[in-house]
Amino acid sequence: MRINLSRKKIRDSFVDKVQELSGQNLLACYQCGKCSAGCPAVMDMDILPNQIIRFAQLGFKDELLASKAIWICASCLTCNARCPKGINIAEVIEALRQILLRNREDHLKVENLSDKEKEDIPPIALICSMRKFTS
Amino acid sequence: MKISYYPGCTLKNHAKNFEDSTICSLNAIGVEVEELNRWNCCGTVFSLTTDDLIHHVAPIRNLIRVKEANYEKVMTVCAMCYNTLKRANERVKSDPESLDILNDFMDREEVQYDGDVQIFHLLEFLRDEIGFANLAQKVVKPLKKLKIASYYGCLLVRPKEIGFDDMENPTILDDLMSVLGADSVDFPFKTECCGAYQTVDKPDIIADRTNQILTSTMDQGAEMVVVSCPLCAFNLDQRQKQTVEKYPEFKHMPVMYFTQALAIALGCPEETLRFDLNFIDPKPILKEKGLI
Numbered sequence: 210m211r212i213n214l215s216r217k218k219i220r221d222s223f224v225d226k227v228q229e230l231s232g233q234n235l236l237a238c239y240q241c242g243k244c245s246a247g248c249p250a251v252m253d254m255d256i257l258p259n260q261i262i263r264f265a266q267l268g269f270k271d272e273l274l275a276s277k278a279i280w281i282c283a284s285c286l287t288c289n290a291r292c293p294k295g296i297n298i299a300e301v302i303e304a305l306r307q308i309l310l311r312n313r314e315d316h317l318k319v320e321n322l323s324d325k326e327k328e329d330i331p332p333i334a335l336i337c338s339m340r341k342f343t344s
Numbered sequence: 345m346k347i348s349y350y351p352g353c354t355l356k357n358h359a360k361n362f363e364d365s366t367i368c369s370l371n372a373i374g375v376e377v378e379e380l381n382r383w384n385c386c387g388t389v390f391s392l393t394t395d396d397l398i399h400h401v402a403p404i405r406n407l408i409r410v411k412e413a414n415y416e417k418v419m420t421v422c423a424m425c426y427n428t429l430k431r432a433n434e435r436v437k438s439d440p441e442s443l444d445i446l447n448d449f450m451d452r453e454e455v456q457y458d459g460d461v462q463i464f465h466l467l468e469f470l471r472d473e474i475g476f477a478n479l480a481q482k483v484v485k486p487l488k489k490l491k492i493a494s495y496y497g498c499l500l501v502r503p504k505e506i507g508f509d510d511m512e513n514p515t516i517l518d519d520l521m522s523v524l525g526a527d528s529v530d531f532p533f534k535t536e537c538c539g540a541y542q543t544v545d546k547p548d549i550i551a552d553r554t555n556q557i558l559t560s561t562m563d564q565g566a567e568m569v570v571v572s573c574p575l576c577a578f579n580l581d582q583r584q585k586q587t588v589e590k591y592p593e594f595k596h597m598p599v600m601y602f603t604q605a606l607a608i609a610l611g612c613p614e615e616t617l618r619f620d621l622n623f624i625d626p627k628p629i630l631k632e633k634g635l636i
Contacts, residue, residue: 232394249537253549281549284392285537286502290511303392317545329582330544331358333424333575337388337541340399 218268223308227265230304237294238262244288244298254278258288258298265301279305280316280342310344317342346376347469348415350406352386352425359422359574361618365603366421366466368612373474373482380409380418386425389541390432397442397449403432404446407461408453417462419469421603423499423573430463430506465500466603467516467572468508476523484611486525490633492605493529493566494518495557497576498537511535517570517602524609529566533557538579550583551590558584558597567629570602577601582623598626608635 228235244258251257256264256278264273273279279302288298306316317338327335347370355363370377387402406429410418420426436443437459447456470479494517501507501514509516514535518528536557539550558580561569571577581599588594604617604626614636619627630636 230393230395249553250539250549252552281542281546283537283540283542284389285498285540287498287535287537290502290504297392300392307393307396322544326544331354331574331578333352333354333358333388333422334541334543334578336353336385337424337575338544340387340389341541342545 212269214267218270219266221268221270223270224265224268226308227301227304230307231297231300233296233301235262235266235296235301237296238266239294241293243291243293247287247291248282249285249287250281250283253281258282258302261302261305262296262298265305273305274309278302284341306341310342313344315343319343345374346378348380348410348413348418349377350380350383350386350410350418350420350425350429352383352420352422354574355422358621359577359601361621362421362574362577362601362603364616364618365601365607365612368616369603369606369610370466372607372610372612373479375474377419378413380406381413382409386420386422386428387432388424388428390428397445400432400435400442400446401449403429404436404457405450405453407433407463408450408455408457410461411455411457416460417464419464419466421466421572423465423497424575426463426465427499427506431503433459433461433463434505465508465572467500467520470520471508471516476519479520480523483524483609485609485635487521487605487609487635488525488633490526490629490635491529491565491567492521492526493531493561493564493569494521494534494602495538495561495569495571495576495580495599496535497571497573498535498540500572501535517572520602521570521605524605526605529561529564531560531564531566533560538576540575540579543575543579543583547583547586548590550579551587554580554583554587555591555594558587558599559594562595562597566597568605568626569597569599570605571599572602584624596624598622598624598629600626
């Protein structure tokens, strides 16, 4: 993958916004990779949790907001529990989802669920999914 | 003893087996359960963004109901309700400004909430208030020779501030199963996420996790898995249908709520166990062990 770094990207308000919404200091990360090592969802992710933090530090807005990974994370908080620098990685990923959802870019298409699915899937799952994946 | 109880949405339908077995078990040890009046959704997932106060309205409103019912504490059995109610409460306790905003938002509520309701899980109650030693004396049908793997999932143990056991190596469910007379089986995936609400639009992911988690319990010789979350239960039990389609070598494993195991041991009648709501029928193995 070709990566272009620029001061413009790093100083973009996107980085501040991610820090503000997540309440996390992105620069605390020293890339040990424990978050990705313990994450049960990495096999389905295109950008791994430690890479998400690195990309966020560098202002890689387009790559992050187009990634599949932010919708694969189910906030199980294993990464948060194991980060030696006390960074809540799940909160950073939630901030990225929220940036899209607050602009009405829903991930879950409720209208695509069949009546049978809506009946079979318990309310706890449906409501969680709507809360996490719709605006 | 009488305690205030918050059921949550799924215990009233898909997980009625969780609710009925809980109430019967508590009654069997002399505890009366009073369902919270006018409860609403717990909010399901706890909001992780700093400014998202609107999603804390639902859990905090429930805690106002607890105060209105003149209780200082409320019990949940659903791991998700427990997690969300407790985290929302911790949030307003540590951030008085957000508590003021929430109280202003709900200005027609007669009670101004001040963060003082304690939220506890049935497992905590059994361990800390009843005491496992006392509970052992109430067991009328020990779960002898039944090999049970206890699955904790995420919400009982993480984050550390809300968990009531070790984050990486919890034992409370295993300890309870031993008290009930079962053989507790250890396995490496007991706190690994089941995939949670991804089950709605990405059931394929759940098939992978269920295969991994349940196969691991089988490899360790388990005959049954117990859980404390209706979402974990759906993924590990009902989603075995999709799991076996994706992994034909996968062998079915019965999954019960820990309260169903508790209710059996405490001698509750079979109709309170509601096995009709379990997808993989736990009855054959229970019959084999002479438990039903």
